[in-house]
Amino acid sequence: MPLKCELDGESCFSFTYTASGWDELKAVRKERDLRMSCCGKKAIPKTSALGTQFFAHARRGDCTSGQESREHLLAKYLIAKGAHTAGWQVDTEHRGITPDGETWIADVFATKGNAKVALEVQWSPQSEQETRRRQQRYRASGVRGAWFLRSYRRYNPSFLSILSEQATPSFVISLDESGHDFQVSRFQTTLSCFVNDLLSGAIQWGPKPGEQGRAGPVVLEDYCWKCRRLTGVVASLALEDSYGIRRGGFDYDDPRIRNDLIRMVSDPNLKRQHQIGELTHRFSRTERSSYFSNGCFHCGALQGRFFIRDALLEVLVTHDPDPVSWHTFEFSEELANELGSWSRIVWHDTNNSKADI
CATH class of the missing domain: 3.40.1350.10 (Trna Endonuclease; Chain: A, domain 1)
Known part of the structure; x- marks a missing residue:
């Protein structure tokens, strides 16, 4: 069922016709020389049950073109x-x-x-x-x-x-x-x-290695388990490419973006505005080891990563949260390969x- 034929010796394509133009071609087909491109036999313009305009053999004969x-x-x-x-x-x-x-x-x-x-x-x-x-x-x-x-x-x-x-x-x-x-x-x-x-x-396709995009820390609010005061916790780093397309994000403790994240939340005014505690290694009695963590803005107590990730997942169900600030960010080859997609x-x-x- 080809989409092209020879019409009076010239190539003719079904997809170039409007619906009314296709009906006109059907009406005058006997007055025109329509031949299949595959074998040169007589062709008939047809419309399939799905609405596709195509050419069919007037008589199939011995043509071996595939179906x-x-x-x-x-x-x-x-x-x-x-x-x-x-x-x-x-x-x-x-x-x-x-x-x-x-x-x-x-x-x-x-x-x-x-x-x-x-x-x-x-x-x-x-x-x-x-x-x-x-x-x-x-x-x-x-x-x-x-x-x-x-x-x-x-x-x-x-x-x-x-x-x-x-x-x-x-x-x-x-x-x-x-x-x-x-x-x-x-x-x-x-x-x-x-x-x-x-x-x-x-x-x-993006992002590409070396592409200049932007990144920003996503900050959520939660009550400190120790002092019971409201504190800001850095949950992730959001990334956008040079076209402003969101390219996902990384957990705040991902080692590949850790230094970038620390730099982005180092501004005292930003910390004070969003009540963001220090990002540093702390010892966890629960896990019996030290890990990179958020601290309460008021008392410095470690804010567990399990609870932060759980809170972030609840937010992501409805929308991608906006970061509290944006910063210039260059996509490394590793991150570009990991995040690459068509958009x-x-x-x-x-x-x-x-x-x-």
Whole structure:
């Protein structure tokens, strides 16, 4: 069920037609020369039960072109439509070859200037090793690639692994309630809109090593177990990248951010305003050892980390708490690799052909 055919000797793509334009093509098909690109036989414009506009053989005959599921075809159609809307030149079932002579076929192939992107729908199960192998094949051909993977309810650690890789951009899709469109998980947008954003540069990987973002201490209030007075406790360090996207946070006692956190809460005025006690090593009778801890602002007594983490989890159920102050922060290679993910940035240039993929 291809998305392209030859119309009066010229390439014709179903995703470039509006619904009314598609109906007009159906009405005049007998007066036009419509031929399948795969075999040159007569073609008929059709619409699937899911609303996909595609071309079918008038008579199948001996053509050996492969069949695909309705869901795979719909996803491919929506991806091609999104790429076309973004201003890219689009082809489907595009054939290429690596320098080593290995042939590949891209579901959707988009070009703009010197940029080349293969957009793949993977509706059937495929191992992460095979996905990486096929991605490397595109890379060897000077083509960037992005993968749209079917959402499965079953937990699959390998599946989650590839979703956190910059080298193999992969995104989860699932049919919406109407059954006629796809949603891109985590981005809460339709597939066509997402592809438009992806190719326009609005979907970016971050943070990158050496990127200048900002960080700030998250401070909660609690009553000191010893003096019973209200004190501020530093619960975590919140991080944002250079686009202002929240990149999670770290426990206050994580050794990788400890020195940064101590520096950020060293200002006397900040301590006084939020009643923040000293962050230092203290001996815990409960744990019978010393550890990096919060102290009460008033009496200096150790505030147990178990209770602080429990209080933070209660807050995180409803929202990401804002830090009491922001400070310039540079993402190390280690932290950038740990926190890296694909996100939509607020600003993007729709004429940009330098998508981050």
